[in-house]
Amino acid sequence: MTQTATYTEQQFIQDVKEVFASTPDAHSQAHRIAQHMQRMLAVPDWPESSIRAQGGGEPGSYILHKDKEQGHPAPGFVLLAYINEPRKPTDIQAPHDHGAAFVVYGIASGGTIQTRYRWEYSENLEEQPSLKAWQEIDQAPGMAAYFLPGEIHNTQRRTDQPTVYVRLTSQDLGEIWRHRYDPRTFSAHGFKSPDGPQQ
Secondary structure, eight states, X not given: OOOOOOOOHHHHHHHHHHHHHHOOOHHHHHHHHHHHHHHHHTSTTTTHHHHHHXXXXXXXXXXXXXXXSOOSSSSOOEEEEEEEOOOOTTOOOOOBOOTTOOEEEEEEESXXXXXXXXXXXXXXXXXXXXXXXXXXXXXXXXXXXEEOTTOEEEEEEOSSSOEEEEEEESSOTTSSOEEEEETTTTEEEEEOOOXXXXX
């Protein structure tokens, strides 16, 4: 009986590098990486096996790969795995962007609700624009979703079980400026991610 070769994390990382090397277009990069991530998520016990290989298993974040040669808009993509405990429905992250970087989220178990936001402008250009939610993505296991540079979104974990997910950012978010938004006041505050778990 012939066995089918399993897609590995090393092959996934190599495919990501090839995507970055083949085109400078962030949209094409994010879309193609999301496709590779969905293939990786179909591999049983990933990323949990990689987390265990690091001696992990408790809630928190785990670095699976940091790259210095490929990324967007400059070298430095990062692949992280997360184990999150269930959260209350009211525990929703503030809308935020990822600066000049894009991000690809993949769900291994549990689930996340991603909400996209956009600015809405009045015909009266003297009025302040408002920030409105316009799309909700219910991410289930095996699904990958991406958010392009400057795109605003927030995340909400499901409440019935812990969530294990991976996140690939095209840059190290600890190195770039991005913004957190308040949909009530329409304010935007710049920040850099601290070490450890990142949004």
